[in-house]
Amino acid sequence: MVVGERRIDQEDGVAYTWEEFETFYKKKYKAKALAAYWEECEIKGKKGKKAKAEKEEKEEKKPAPKVRAKAKAKPEFKKKEPVAAGNFKVCVCGGAGGIGQPLSLLMAMDPNVKELCIFDLSVAMVPPTGVAADLGHLERKNTVKGYSMDIGQKPVDHLEECLTGCHLVLVPAGMPRKPGQSRDDLFKINADIAKGIVEACAKFCPGAILGMVVNPVNSIVPAMAELYKKKGLDPLKIIGISTLDVVRANKFVGAETGRNPNFINVPVIGGHAGKTILPLFSQDKAGASIDKEKIADLDVKVQDAGTEVVNAKNGKGSATLSMAYAGARLGKSVLAGLQGKRRTECAYVASTVTDLPYFASKVVFGETGIVKVLPVGEMNEYETKRFEEVKEQLKGEIQTGLDYAEVNSLCD
Numbered sequence: 001m002v003v004g005e006r007r008i009d010q011e012d013g014v015a016y017t018w019e020e021f022e023t024f025y026k027k028k029y030k031a032k033a034l035a036a037y038w039e040e041c042e043i044k045g046k047k048g049k050k051a052k053a054e055k056e057e058k059e060e061k062k063p064a065p066k067v068r069a070k071a072k073a074k075p076e077f078k079k080k081e082p083v084a085a086g087n088f089k090v091c092v093c094g095g096a097g098g099i100g101q102p103l104s105l106l107m108a109m110d111p112n113v114k115e116l117c118i119f120d121l122s123v124a125m126v127p128p129t130g131v132a133a134d135l136g137h138l139e140r141k142n143t144v145k146g147y148s149m150d151i152g153q154k155p156v157d158h159l160e161e162c163l164t165g166c167h168l169v170l171v172p173a174g175m176p177r178k179p180g181q182s183r184d185d186l187f188k189i190n191a192d193i194a195k196g197i198v199e200a201c202a203k204f205c206p207g208a209i210l211g212m213v214v215n216p217v218n219s220i221v222p223a224m225a226e227l228y229k230k231k232g233l234d235p236l237k238i239i240g241i242s243t244l245d246v247v248r249a250n251k252f253v254g255a256e257t258g259r260n261p262n263f264i265n266v267p268v269i270g271g272h273a274g275k276t277i278l279p280l281f282s283q284d285k286a287g288a289s290i291d292k293e294k295i296a297d298l299d300v301k302v303q304d305a306g307t308e309v310v311n312a313k314n315g316k317g318s319a320t321l322s323m324a325y326a327g328a329r330l331g332k333s334v335l336a337g338l339q340g341k342r343r344t345e346c347a348y349v350a351s352t353v354t355d356l357p358y359f360a361s362k363v364v365f366g367e368t369g370i371v372k373v374l375p376v377g378e379m380n381e382y383e384t385k386r387f388e389e390v391k392e393q394l395k396g397e398i399q400t401g402l403d404y405a406e407v408n409s410l411c412d
C-alpha cells in the first residue's frame with residue numbers, strides 16, 4: 001500500500017486510507033479479499049488518462065472468474081431506505097436556552113427540517129412556545145411547535161407528541177459552567193437532566209439520533225449510551241457533540257496561516273474537556289504547515305477555548321453562539337446522512353478505535369446514523385505523546401459515566 005494514498009470506497013463514495021479501510025472491514029473480510037477490494041477502488045485525485053490506463057491494465061490482469069468472485073466480495077451494509085429530503089422531524093431539548101435558541105434558529109433554516117419541536121422548562125428565560133411562535137414566522141416550509149414542562153416533572157410523562165416521529169434530538173438542556181468550575185462539576189445535575197430526556201426518547205423515538213451537547217460530554221455520553229444498551233437499544237444513537245473543538249481548531253489554524261478556515265479541516269480526537277481535546281494539526285494541509293514550535297501553544301489554545309469564553313462571559317454562561325453553529329453543523333450532517341448523502345464529522349461515541357470504550361474520532365453519517373467510526377489515522381511524535389495523555393484523563397471521565405449507568409436505569 002502506498003503511504004498516504006486514499007481510495008474511494010465504492011460503497012459510500014468517501015476516500016479512506018488503507019488503515020481506515022482495514023480497521024473498518026477487518027472483522028468482515030479475509031485479508032486477501034479486502035486487499036483485492038482495495039485494489040479495485042479508485043485512487044483519490046487520480047483521474048483521467050493515467051487512471052484509465054491503470055484500470056485497463058488491471059482488467060487485463062484479472063484472475064479467473066471463480067477466484068475473482070471471492071476477491072470481489074463487497075461489504076454488505078444493512079440497506080435502509082433513506083428519508084426523503086425535507087421530511088425530517090427534529091427536537092431541540094433546552095431549546096429556549098442560551099444555545100437552544102440560536103441552535104433552533106439554525107435548524108429551522110435547514111431545508112431538510114419539516115417539523116421542529118422546541119422543548120424546555122416552563123421556568124426557562126423565554127417560554128418555549130414563544131421561541132416556537134417566533135421561529136414559525138421564518139420563510140421556511142416547516143412547522144415549529146413549543147413544548148414546556150414544569151420543573152421536577154418527568155419528560156417521559158409529557159413528551160409523547162413532541163418526540164414521536166423525531167429523527168434527530170439535540171440536547172443542550174442543562175447547566176453551563178461558571179468561572180472557576182470544571183465541566184465535571186456539572187455531572188450530577190446534568191446527568192439527571194439528560195437521563196430524563198433520554199428516557200423519553202427511548203420510549204417515543206428509539207430510532208432517533210440523540211446529539212448530546214450537555215456537559216460534561218466525556219461522562220454524560222457513556223452514561224446515556226450504557227443506559228440505552230441496558231434497555232436493548234443501540235448505544236451508537238447517542239452522539240457526543242464535539243464539533244466546536246473542530247470549529248475552533250480550524251479557526252485558529254486559519255488565523256495562524258492566513259488561510260480561509262472554511263477550507264481547513266483539523267480532526268479533533270479524544271474527548272471534550274481540557275487535555276482530552278487533541279487536535280491533529282498534522283492531518284490538515286494548513287495545520288501541517290505550521291512551525292513545530294508553535295504547535296503546543298495552539299493545542300492548548302484549542303483545549304482552553306471553552307474556558308476563555310466562560311471567563312469572558314463573566315458568570316453569565318458559556319459558549320452559546322459558536323456552539324449553536326457547531327451543533328447545527330453536526331445536526332445537518334446527521335440529516336444529510338439519513339437522507340442518503342454520506343457526511344464525515346468528528347464526534348464522541350461508543351468506539352473500538354482505541355482501548356477505551358468511548359472516544360472522539362471521525363465518524364461517517366449515513367442512512368442509519370453512524371455507519372462508520374473511523375480510526376484516528378497517522379499521528380506525528382507530538383500527537384502520539386499527547387494521545388497517551390488524552391487516554392489517561394479520559395479513562396476516569398468515562399468511568400464516571402459507566403458508574404452512573406450501573407446504578408440507574410431507564411423506566412419503561
Ligand SMILES: NC(=O)c1ccc[n+]([C@@H]2O[C@H](COP(=O)([O-])OP(=O)(O)OC[C@H]3O[C@@H](n4cnc5c(N)ncnc54)[C@H](O)[C@@H]3O)[C@@H](O)[C@H]2O)c1
Pocket residue numbers: 093094095096097098099100119120121123124125172173174175176177186190193196212213214215216217241242243244245272317318319320323
Ligand atoms: N458540547 C459543547 O461543546 C458545549 C459547548 C457549550 C456549552 N455546552 C453545554 O451545553 C449546556 C447548555 O448550555 P447553555 O449555555 O445553553 O445553558 P442555558 O442555561 O442557557 O440553557 C440551558 C437550557 O436547558 C433548560 N433545561 C434545564 N433542565 C431541563 C430539563 N430537565 N428539560 C428541558 N430543558 C431543561 C433550561 O431551562 C435552559 O433553557 C451546558 O451543559 C453547557 O456546558 C456544551
Ligand SMILES: O=C(O)C[C@H](O)C(=O)O
Pocket residue numbers: 176177183215244305306307309310318319
Ligand atoms: O467550556 C464550557 O463549559 C462549554 C463548552 O464545553 C465549550 O467548550 O465551550
